Amino acid sequence: MSLQKAQHRLGVTRLAALAMAVLGGICLMLMLGPGAAPLRAQPAQQPTPAAERPVLLVDIKGVIGVVSADQLRKALQRAASAGAPALVVRLDTPGGLLSSTREMIHAILASPVPVVMYVAPNGSRAASAGTYLMYASHVAAMAPSTHLGAATPIALAPLGFPGSPPQQPAPEKDNKDAGKDKGAPAAPADGKTASERKAINDAVAYIRSLAELRGRNADWAEKAVRDAATLTASAALKAGVIDLTAGDVPSLLAQIDGRSVQTAAGPVRLETKGRPVVELQPDWKMEIMQVISDPNVALILMTIGIYGLLFEFWSPGAVAPGVIGGISLIVGLTALSVLPVSYAGLALVLLGLALMVAEAFLPSFGIVGLGGIAAFAIGALFLFDPAQSDIPIAVSWQVIALLTALSAGFSMGVLGLAVRARRRPVLTGSEQMLGAVGEVVDWAGGTGRVHVRGEIWAADSGTVLWKGQKVRVSARHGLTLTVEPKV
Numbered sequence: 045m046s047l048q049k050a051q052h053r054l055g056v057t058r059l060a061a062l063a064m065a066v067l068g069g070i071c072l073m074l075m076l077g078p079g080a081a082p083l084r085a086q087p088a089q090q091p092t093p094a095a096e097r098p099v100l101l102v103d104i105k106g107v108i109g110v111v112s113a114d115q116l117r118k119a120l121q122r123a124a125s126a127g128a129p130a131l132v133v134r135l136d137t138p139g140g141l142l143s144s145t146r147e148m149i150h151a152i153l154a155s156p157v158p159v160v161m162y163v164a165p166n167g168s169r170a171a172s173a174g175t176y177l178m179y180a181s182h183v184a185a186m187a188p189s190t191h192l193g194a195a196t197p198i199a200l201a202p203l204g205f206p207g208s209p210p211q212q213p214a215p216e217k218d219n220k221d222a223g224k225d226k227g228a229p230a231a232p233a234d235g236k237t238a239s240e241r242k243a244i245n246d247a248v249a250y251i252r253s254l255a256e257l258r259g260r261n262a263d264w265a266e267k268a269v270r271d272a273a274t275l276t277a278s279a280a281l282k283a284g285v286i287d288l289t290a291g292d293v294p295s296l297l298a299q300i301d302g303r304s305v306q307t308a309a310g311p312v313r314l315e316t317k318g319r320p321v322v323e324l325q326p327d328w329k330m331e332i333m334q335v336i337s338d339p340n341v342a343l344i345l346m347t348i349g350i351y352g353l354l355f356e357f358w359s360p361g362a363v364a365p366g367v368i369g370g371i372s373l374i375v376g377l378t379a380l381s382v383l384p385v386s387y388a389g390l391a392l393v394l395l396g397l398a399l400m401v402a403e404a405f406l407p408s409f410g411i412v413g414l415g416g417i418a419a420f421a422i423g424a425l426f427l428f429d430p431a432q433s434d435i436p437i438a439v440s441w442q443v444i445a446l447l448t449a450l451s452a453g454f455s456m457g458v459l460g461l462a463v464r465a466r467r468r469p470v471l472t473g474s475e476q477m478l479g480a481v482g483e484v485v486d487w488a489g490g491t492g493r494v495h496v497r498g499e500i501w502a503a504d505s506g507t508v509l510w511k512g513q514k515v516r517v518s519a520r521h522g523l524t525l526t527v528e529p530k531v
Contacts, residue, residue: 098320108140110382139172156309179254182305186277193274342379349373392423
């Protein structure tokens with residue numbers, strides 16, 4: 045029987061190891077990021093004549109981040125290798141990470157293939173970081189009923205949102221008070237600190253340099269950064285912010301045909317009219333990274349991972365909690381690596397989880413657990429750094445409330461079980477017999493034998509008992525029980 049159990053345990057261990065190896069490989073591919081494309085032998089193909097090469101189209105939607113930057117980089121590489129006449133980027137974004145935006149702009153400026161930035165379909169926008177991408181592109185176009193602008197960095201925008209109205213300057217003092225503080229330095233009229241003015245001026249200089257490079261309206265670009273100004277498609281065309289408006293991609297290609305643009309490889313004359321269009325689809329790794337890079341998903345995965353590993357430590361051999369927890373933790377940390385994480389917030393989240401777990405082992409009467417709940421909630425609120433993005437990137441308060449409630453329930457539940465276990469009578473050693481109920485087997489004078497918990501014990505009592513009488517154990521001395529009649 046023991047041999048069968050050993051074989052069974054060996055089989056379970058091997059199965060768990062195989063599962064962990066497979067899932068570990070998946071996690072490794074995720075950690076390497078979307079750029080780790082599998083190496084596959086490409087069949088030899090005849091080169092396509094230049095006049096028949098298609099225009100490539102890629103969609104960039106949602107928040108600009110590491111995935112968007114990698115998606116554009118791959119599209120540019122493919123366009124360059126295929127000799128495409130142009131790459132059309134269909135854009136719809138509220139903004140995103142500053143680092144990823146700069147990376148995408150660097151890729152556009154270094155591209156030998158003309159990049160046509162196209163805000164579409166109807167109802168789309170190129171807000172904040174999208175405005176910088178429009179100014180950096182070789183050709184900027186918009187569909188009807190679209191808009192762009194509001195390029196103020198989110199950490200510096202009034203009220204914390206791009207597009208908010210600018211703060212009104214404080215009213216000037218009366219003339220009679222004008223000369224009272226002549227020796228004191230005058231406060232800035234806009235009410236901004238030196239660091240805020242420095243960051244805004246840097247953003248203004250950056251977008252103006254792009255406007256001057258492409259010959260677009262630099263004054264309005266500065267206004268979009270300083271005052272969070274916005275424009276519709278028709279207004280942007282009149283203001284010289286974009287080059288044209290088009291209702292669809294074929295119309296866009298027909299209108300840009302014959303234009304000359306300056307690329308990193310030199311001047312290029314666009315020949316796009318009537319060309320076929322090949323749309324590039326994101327691979328599965330990009331789609332997975334797009335899902336897990338959501339701040340809510342990242343926090344949930346990290347929380348599941350920590351609790352899964354804790355359950356595995358408490359119940360060694362359960363396998364499932366450890367495997368699920370390990371995978372969730374690695375994927376969650378991978379997601380956090382592509383997000384603007386505040387290490388202070390992350391430390392508070394980890395401290396909160398540790399304190400809630402420690403509540404089950406420390407006699408703190410809930411104080412440690414309450415501190416852990418507070419640390420977890422505060423850390424989740426400040427988990428992401430707003431200074432690294434031009435739009436709000438944060439965990440939803442509903443997700444924070446749910447995870448905090450579940451963690452608090454777990455902590456309080458473990459505490460309740462510990463209190464109830466403490467109140468239970470001792471069930472080990474000689475004390476486990478105290479209070480047990482038995483039956484007299486035979487009795488003579490003050491001694492006899494009793495049947496307690498499936499065993500026959502020698503017993504004594506200060507009361508005369510008879511066979512079959514119910515008794516209760518009041519004491520134990522070695523192998524002899526002291527009993528009394530059960531009332």
